[in-house]
Amino acid sequence: MKKNFVITIGRQYGSGGRIIGKNLAKALQIPYYDKELLTIAAKESGFSEEIFNTMDEKPTGSFLYSLVAGTYGGNQLPLNHKLFLAQFEAIRKIADKNSCVMIGRCADYALEDYDVNCINVFIHANLEHRIQRAIKEYGIAPEKAEDIVHKTDKQRASYYNFYSDKKWGAIDHYDITLDSSKLGIDTCIELIKQCVSLIKYQ
Amino acid sequence: MKKNFVITIGRQYGSGGRIIGKNLAKALQIPYYDKELLTIAAKESGFSEEIFNTMDEKPTGSFLYSLVAGTYGGNQLPLNHKLFLAQFEAIRKIADKNSCVMIGRCADYALEDYDVNCINVFIHANLEHRIQRAIKEYGIAPEKAEDIVHKTDKQRASYYNFYSDKKWGAIDHYDITLDSSKLGIDTCIELIKQCVSLIKYQ
Numbered sequence: 192m193k194k195n196f197v198i199t200i201g202r203q204y205g206s207g208g209r210i211i212g213k214n215l216a217k218a219l220q221i222p223y224y225d226k227e228l229l230t231i232a233a234k235e236s237g238f239s240e241e242i243f244n245t246m247d248e249k250p251t252g253s254f255l256y257s258l259v260a261g262t263y264g265g266n267q268l269p270l271n272h273k274l275f276l277a278q279f280e281a282i283r284k285i286a287d288k289n290s291c292v293m294i295g296r297c298a299d300y301a302l303e304d305y306d307v308n309c310i311n312v313f314i315h316a317n318l319e320h321r322i323q324r325a326i327k328e329y330g331i332a333p334e335k336a337e338d339i340v341h342k343t344d345k346q347r348a349s350y351y352n353f354y355s356d357k358k359w360g361a362i363d364h365y366d367i368t369l370d371s372s373k374l375g376i377d378t379c380i381e382l383i384k385q386c387v388s389l390i391k392y393q
Numbered sequence: 394m395k396k397n398f399v400i401t402i403g404r405q406y407g408s409g410g411r412i413i414g415k416n417l418a419k420a421l422q423i424p425y426y427d428k429e430l431l432t433i434a435a436k437e438s439g440f441s442e443e444i445f446n447t448m449d450e451k452p453t454g455s456f457l458y459s460l461v462a463g464t465y466g467g468n469q470l471p472l473n474h475k476l477f478l479a480q481f482e483a484i485r486k487i488a489d490k491n492s493c494v495m496i497g498r499c500a501d502y503a504l505e506d507y508d509v510n511c512i513n514v515f516i517h518a519n520l521e522h523r524i525q526r527a528i529k530e531y532g533i534a535p536e537k538a539e540d541i542v543h544k545t546d547k548q549r550a551s552y553y554n555f556y557s558d559k560k561w562g563a564i565d566h567y568d569i570t571l572d573s574s575k576l577g578i579d580t581c582i583e584l585i586k587q588c589v590s591l592i593k594y595q
Contacts, residue, residue, distance in 0.1 A: 229540060367571055382569070
């Protein structure tokens with residue numbers, strides 16, 4: 192029997208990575224995980240969902256997770272590290288269960304040495320395009336949009352760089368990266384679909 | 394009439410970017426330019442080909458080309474800057490003439506604000522894969538292979554970063570990047586082909 196395959200998608204804010212992931216999952220008829228991941232992690236660890244949502248993808252401090260994990264007992268771990276661990280476990284459990292698309296949350300890192308097929312994707316787009324999408328698609332006030340684009344990317348990078356041993360958006364970590372402002376959302380979806388089919392996961 | 398399209402390919406040494414470009418051009422039935430670019434540039438500028446080949450893609454110094462271009466008269470330009478200019482012109486002339494695949498030589502930069510359709514691709518691969526390809530495909534001595542991989546990439550990055558206003562291998566500059574060690578040469582070719590067809594250049 193073939194192993195499951197997981198498409199992980201990292202994305203710049205406003206690049207359309209989320210909608211690409213959502214529609215890709217639909218096209219491939221496999222589940223899509225984003226906030227859902229958090230919910231599962233929350234339920235399994237016993238934390239309240241509210242706390243998980245508040246702490247989602249915020250940078251966590253100045254010392255490496257690995258250091259913390261080695262020096263703290265389970266109960267003494269700061270809450271955001273517990274959250275990360277819970278998500279890490281949830282990502283692996285989901286990958287065991289079925290093929291799927293996962294957005295953000297260091298999913299590529301959580302599945303790096305795990306027994307599952309992964310295609311690690313990163314979606315980016317030029318700044319102007321992302322600002323316009325933030326205004327039109329997410330309803331951000333025009334005067335705040337550029338600032339929010341930069342700040343959100345900074346948060347995502349901090350989270351990823353802190354918890355993984357990689358650098359967010361660095362070419363070497365991704366099997367395929369796509370510029371959605373140049374190629375368009377539909378072409379991005381189609382190319383990732385083709386990729387899955389060429390690698391013969393399906 | 395549709396405009397020409399040019400697929401520019403940047404690539405890490407040993408990643409198979411050249412063979413991907415060559416076979417892609419074959420599949421699309423369009424010309425492929427690599428050393429050929431140099432030959433054309435050499436012929437048009439009147440330099441001997443030998444000089445051009447010796448100086449190909451070596452880093453050029455510590456000051457920006459744009460500065461040099463502003464302060465030197467044409468005849469006083471250092472030879473490597475003349476070579477760059479000749480190639481720059483050749484790339485644009487070729488793009489005017491026909492759709493094609495171009496490897497390296499800052500072709501993406503030369504065509505950035507030019508009236509032609511471009512798909513800018515970057516091919517990378519993990520280090521071990523590139524070392525093994527350098528040994529098997531290029532006949533490099535095993536004990537020298539890793540060093541040559543690193544040095545060649547360093548030279549390519551220096552050349553690109555010096556002459557363009559971009560950073561070699563930085564995700565934002567490419568429409569599509571592919572890990573050939575993960576995806577395989579044939580999948581890379583097929584995905585770029587699909588990309589051309591989805592954007593409807595053909």
